[in-house]
Amino acid sequence: MEREAAVPHVLIFPFPAQGHMNSMLKLAELLCPADMYITFLNSDHNHQRLLRFTDAEARFSHWPKFRFESITDGLPDDGHCSAESTFEMFNTLESITRPLFRDLVISLSHPQQEIPPLSCIIADGIIPFVIDVAEELNIPIISFRTISACSFWAYFCIPKLIAAGELPFQGDMDVPIKSVPGMEGFLRRRDLPSFCRAEELNDHVFQTVLSATQETTRASALILNSFEDLEGPILSEIRSRLPKLYAIGPLHAHSKTRLLEQSLLSSLSANSLWEVDRSCMKWLDSQPPKSVVYVSFGSLAVVGRETLLEFWYGLVRSGIPFLWVVRSDSVTGGNVNEEIPGELVEATTERGCLVGWAPQEEVLAHPAVGGFLTHSGWNSTLESIYTGVPMICWPYFADQQINSRFVSEVWRVGVDMKDTCDRGTVEKMVKEVMERREELMGSVDRLAKLARSCVSQGGSSRSNMDRLIKDIRSMARSSPKLHPKKK
Template sequence: MEQLRNGKRLIFFPLPFQGHINPMLELANILHSKGFSITIIHTSFNSLNPSSHPHFTFHSIHEGFSKSGTLKDTLLVISSLNANCHEPFRGCLTRLLSDVSKEPVACLITDSVYDFTKSVAESLKLPRILLRAWSASSFAIYATFPLLREKGYLPKQDSRLEEEVTELSPFKVKDLPLINSDGPERYFKIIADLEDQTKASCGLILNTFEDLDEHALATIRQNYSIPVFSLGPFHKCYPNSSSTSSSLLAQDQSCISWLNRQAPKSVIYVSFGSVAAINEAQFLEIAWGLANSKQPFLWVVRPGLVPGSDWLEALPSGFHETLNGKGHIVKWASQKEVLSHQAIGVFWTHNGWNSTLESICEGIPMICMPCSADQMMNARYVSDVWKVGLQLEDGVERGNIEKTIRKLLVEKEGEEIKDRVVKLMQKANFCLKPGGSSYQSLDALIKHILSFN
């Protein structure tokens, strides 16, 4: 049966990084299921695959990058995207708005990192709603950057890393979000621009839920005079999310058949996302920590995870033989499918927001090893606020890894953590049901979009 349409089209513009693409397309799926037609404008850098989402219309713009994945400085990529995409995006959007054969466009939903979309949308008299791909808690902390700089917490100084930020307890200076780059001032400018972009928008969408981010959401609503919609977890809102993929990397399905042979809640799933990098010494400590734990593990080793290494050549000779079949290593996995598998007992993560939220939604406790940006804040929330995981506070050392795994899988502390994360999972499920906070927020978002003339 053909889905009922409401006669309105939405235009989405995702930032071309995996952690931003996923929630944007999940949100597009949610709103498509509510009757909207969906058009996606995307860059040729990290280009999307339209065949994975045949129910959407895709339009590609060229931003001038030579090859996907070759640019290592994230801030430079963001700055270049904002500089290079302005005119191609304006041209594409203008053509879409003038196409009378399609449904009228209700609004633009864009990643908040694109600063130029404000002037383009205003010139075309098109309402613009922002999607923030971070937690509400990290968003609230980004808003305090002027204060943190005034107090001398930022830029970070090595001598103060363990110092508590009294204005943001329980955060330490080392938890404050910075991206590895040669230009910290560029980072501070991007954060300041984000503030301005948010205040000038017609609304803000966050992939979170009230019971998880209640205090931060209250702060955001107090400080911004725009509608704020918390309707996550996105991937649980859309019933057919498992049938579509927005992965930029090929997924190795062998991990599912391997997991099928493991005992329930026994496997350590290890994945550090699509961008994070670790050095060879850390890589070896992780390998031996996992092997020495004697627990089965599924380890995603993305090509490029260790700079200068193609894949597994840094592993010592004979390492695989020492595992006796207890370890399975792949280049990339279908993470939501893995986390929902009954064999997974612990998730060792870099604490990107998507990964953190997906782990909570499956009731899986976490080992936290954040690398940059909002990951440090997410990890501190996981370990010290929600108390649903443990940080590797003493560094990536094989003995410390073994001890942390043992705490989560064997000891009483792990049982208490499991209880807490299961309770959060139940709250995540409830918020999506009729009458739940995310259910109501989605309804409010739809009414807000349909109110635009």
């Protein structure tokens, strides 16, 4: 009985968005083979979509100590389709989800039918209330930020930016930023995370992100989906303030590598909240090697009809074959296919393929793909680096602005077209990346090799993951009984 009591029970709680949930499910895949109980807490909405569009339930059934739970995120079912709804979720999570989460943690903190009491919470660091609940209930908590180290560090340095008078700002977006240590030589106003563009410091979203990031210092440790050879200098800056840091990425490759080693990789299914259209893989099979530019702006970006057409004309005029993910809800105020000019329809029929959602990891690994026009989401950026595909970056919001700057100026594995989307720029940059592939491939191949190495035996991410597992086991052995603090 003593041995069983020392088996860890970890609650994993992602922010209710595709990219956050995906990377934290990858973490769960790494923890499950370590013989610990895992409760994965999804939002009701995302859990239903996950079960509908993936085989996640079947995949995780390989581990009898894993189970899904779900909880409301406070939004109506039809209110989850944009960045704006994501901002609204900050409010509903606090007002509606928080008390339900607290009740769940209390229930999990008592033994239940051979399941040991909760010993640790790994929660998305952008959910403001989780650390409060964990501290109140005396449960150890580890913060997981699903963004890049460079973006997290920029968020963390916001008080310094304010003190230096660099925030808020107006006017020239190319003014250099000096108060983010390690980035003084290349960071501009336009490269800061999009929340920093708020004209008033009391902006609600700005304050929420600022507060959540500063609260990270209250957690026992921080997990980042990154790797030492990619963001080593910035990871060192973060460790100066948060010494207990586990860089265990790229998580999509890390989990796949370990599952392959244990002969547990049973399918190619991703953790998608959208129905995947696999017809694009057959289309890619018919294209010459490295000839196609893959285009996807992720699960949240929404553009106006004019912006959509500018991208479309730019892609067509580049003359490059393209595979484009256009979600049904990605255009404001109308249907994606409504009144498309005939020349675009004809050109797309000749050398393009449009789908509602694609199996992105497989697409990027396909021999026909030679470039990636991306919103610079962190999962997409890591997947592109791992497969050695150069990027054309058009960041949409949040961390994506700073990711795109690192892609172009630090890692030199792509180009950055932030804040512009006219057809001429799109055409020029798609051509530039596809025609200059040989010039970019030195940096691209180097980072791809480092990414593969870090998740292999002896790699930094592998070692950091082993250290995380060891520390979670230690928490299980020393975890105190539940003693809620008096309010």
